[in-house]
Amino acid sequence: MTLQQMMPDELRVFYEAALKEYESCKAKGLKLDMSRGKPAREQTVLSDDLFDIDIREHFISDGVDAGNYGGFDGLPCCKRYFAELLGVQFDEVFAAGNASLSLMYDTISKAYTHGLLRSPEPWCKLDRVKWLCPAPGYDRHFKICQSFGMELITVPMTSDGPNMDLVEELVKDPDVKGIWCVPKFSNPDGIIYSDSVIDRMAALKPAAPDFVIMWDNAYCVHEFEGEFLPFRDILTLCREAGRPDMVFEFASTSKVTYPGGGIACFAASKDNMDYMKKLMSIQTIGFDKLNQLRHVLYLKDKEHTIAHMKKHAALMRPKFELVEEWLSREIAPLGIGHWHKPLGGYFVSFFAMPGCAKRINELAAEAGVVMTGAGATYPYGKDPEDSNLRIAPSYPPLEELGEAMAVFCACVKLAAAEKLLNK
C-alpha cells in the first residue's frame, strides 16, 4: 500500500513508526557525508602506479621540452590522447591544467570581457544575458552563470535529455546565449542523451549568433555497469549542421586518476580555437605539461583508459547497487519517491514527494548525514517542487553508505508522513 492510499489512522501509525525509526537512526550519532561526487580513497589508489613512471626519460616529447616554457596548447601527445578519447580532431583540442571547471568558467568569463568568436560585443555590455539550464543539473554550472548575473531559465530534463521542444522555442530569444549539457551520465540523473536529442541540439538555429552549447563530457568513460558506450562527437554534428562554432566540449581525468591532480581539456572548432588561443595567450604561457606527460604515459590511450575505468566500476557498482536496494525496498513500495537508475556517472537523482526535499535534508543533517543541499540541482538553488535530492554514494565506504541510506530512507518516510498529516 502506498502512503497516499492509507487511511488517516493507518497514516498516523505509519508516522509513529517512521519517527521511531528516525529517532533510533539519530541516536547512533553518525557523521557521514554523501554530499559530493568524490571518488573514495580506494579509487584514487587505483592510479598510484602513476608515480612509478619516470617522466624524466620522456621530457622531450614530440620535440617539445615538457619541462620548460612553450607548447602553449598542450603537449602533442596529450592533445592526441584527448582527441581519441572524445572522438574529435587533434587541432580541435586544447590540453590544459587540472580542472575542466575552470576552463568552463574561463570560457564564460571571456564571453563577458571580450565576447566569443561570433559575439557582436562582449556580454558585459549587454543589458541582459539569459542561459538555459537543464534541471536537475550540476550546481557548479548554474553558479557560474549566476555569478555573472545571467537570467537562468530552467529546462526540464526528460529521460532522453533536455526537453528539446522547449529548447528550440527558447533559443528564438536573442538574449538566450547558451545552454549547459552533461550529455553522458548527466549530473545528477545519470541520463544519456538520446540520438534524437543530440541531433536536435546540434541542429539548433539560435537567434543569438554567439549562442554556445557548453558540452561538459565529464563522464565520457565513466560506466560502472556494462560495457563502454560509444558516444557521438558533438563537434562533427554541429559542423555538419552548419554551425561548427556553436559548441565547446570539456573533459578531464579528475575521476580517472586524481580529483584536482589530473588533466583537463576543451575541444572546439578550428575558428573557435584560433580565437580562444589569442585571448588565452594573454592569460598564460602554458599549462602543466609535466602532468600531461605523466598522465599520457600512464593512461596511454582510450582503450587502456576504458580498461582502467573497469577498476573504478568494480568499486562503484556495489555502492550504486546498495543505494538501489535501499530505495527499491524502503521507498518504492510506499510511492513516496522515484529515481532513474544510472549505469555510470557519480549520482542517483532522487525525487521525493513534492515539498519534502528540504525537510529530508534537514532531518538527515540532524541525524549526522550530510547530503547535497536540497534545491542545489536547480538554478538559483531553488527547486520549484522542493522534490529533488542528489545522492552521491561514491565516497563513503560500503558499510557507512548502508548506514547513510538507512538514515536517508527513514528521513524520506518521516518527511512524507509529516507532509500528508500536515505536521
Next chain:
Amino acid sequence: MTLQQMMPDELRVFYEAALKEYESCKAKGLKLDMSRGKPAREQTVLSDDLFDIDIREHFISDGVDAGNYGGFDGLPCCKRYFAELLGVQFDEVFAAGNASLSLMYDTISKAYTHGLLRSPEPWCKLDRVKWLCPAPGYDRHFKICQSFGMELITVPMTSDGPNMDLVEELVKDPDVKGIWCVPKFSNPDGIIYSDSVIDRMAALKPAAPDFVIMWDNAYCVHEFEGEFLPFRDILTLCREAGRPDMVFEFASTSKVTYPGGGIACFAASKDNMDYMKKLMSIQTIGFDKLNQLRHVLYLKDKEHTIAHMKKHAALMRPKFELVEEWLSREIAPLGIGHWHKPLGGYFVSFFAMPGCAKRINELAAEAGVVMTGAGATYPYGKDPEDSNLRIAPSYPPLEELGEAMAVFCACVKLAAAEKLLNK
C-alpha cells in the same frame, strides 16, 4: 673616442668597419634565440631529483588528502612554504597552480567582471580605466591591461624603482586603478626597488578606492650574484600605512624548478582573501595539490630554496658576465649604449642610442639572432625613444651566447653609425 665625438670622415670609416663586421657575422648563418627569460635545460635538470620523491607516502598532509577534492586554497604545507618565502602570514596565502601570470590575469579579469573588494562597481561598467606601467617593464603585464582595453600610462623607471613623484601625482586621478611592480630584479632592468620607493608605494593615497598594486615578486630568490637579499613585506607595509587591501603579491617556482611545471601563489590581506575566495570558489574546486605536495617535499623551506637557487646562480652568472664583458668592451667606450648591471633576475636591459632599437632588432634578426621585439618593454609595444632592448641570456649555451653577443654588438655599432650618418 665616442661615436658622437667623431668627425664625419672618422664616422664613415667606422661605419664601413661596422658594416664589414656585421656582414661577417651574418655570413655565419646563425640561428640563436635571446628572446625570452627561459631557463636553460641545464638549469631545469637541477630539479630532476624532484621526481625521486615518492609523494604517495605523504598523500595525507595536515589531514588533507592531496589526491582528492578539497583544500581549495592549497595544501597547508604549501601555504606555509610560500608564507615563509615571501615573509607574509599563513592566512594571507592562496597556493594555486602552475602559473602566477594566470593568477594576475584572473585578478584583473575579476576586477572587470565583478569588481575588487573596494570597487563601487565592476570595471567593465566604467567608461575608462587607466593603469600605471613602470617602463621598461614586462610585456606580458602590459598586454593583460591592453587586452582589457585600459589606458596605459608609462611611468619611467629610475635606478631606485618607478618614479614615485609621478606615481603620487597620477594616483590622484580616480580613473587610475592600479600599477604593475616587479620589485626585486625588475623585468627587464634588474633594479631592486629602494626602501624609500617601497615606503612611498605602500603609503599611496589613491583617489580610486579600489586602486591595486600588482606586486609581482617573480624573482624573490633569484640572485645570481652575491648572497640572498632580504626583502620587505609589502602586505605588512600597506597594512601599517592604513590600506591593507591595496596590494596583491604574486610568486611562483617557475624559475626555481620547472617553467610551466611549478607552483604559484598569491598573497593578500585577510579581507581581500575572503573576497577573492568567494569569487574563485565559483571558478575551481581547487588547484593541483599533488604538485604542491611534490614541490614542498622537494624545496622544503626558504633556506633550502635559497641553497637550491645557488645552483641556478652558478649557471646564470657566467652568462651575465659574458654579456657584461661584451657590452663593456664593445659598446661602452663608443658611448652608444648603457645598461644597468643586474645581480639577479633574468635580463639585461640595454638602452641603445635613441632611434636605434628597432633597427638593431631588424639587423640581429637578419643575422639569425632573435631578440625580444624592440618596444615590447613599453606599453602598447611602443618605446617613445626607440632605445630599449631586452637581452635574455639564460637559455642559450655559453658558447652560443658569445656568438649572439658578437652579433648584437655588431648590430648596435652599425645601427648607431647609420643613425649618425643619416643613412
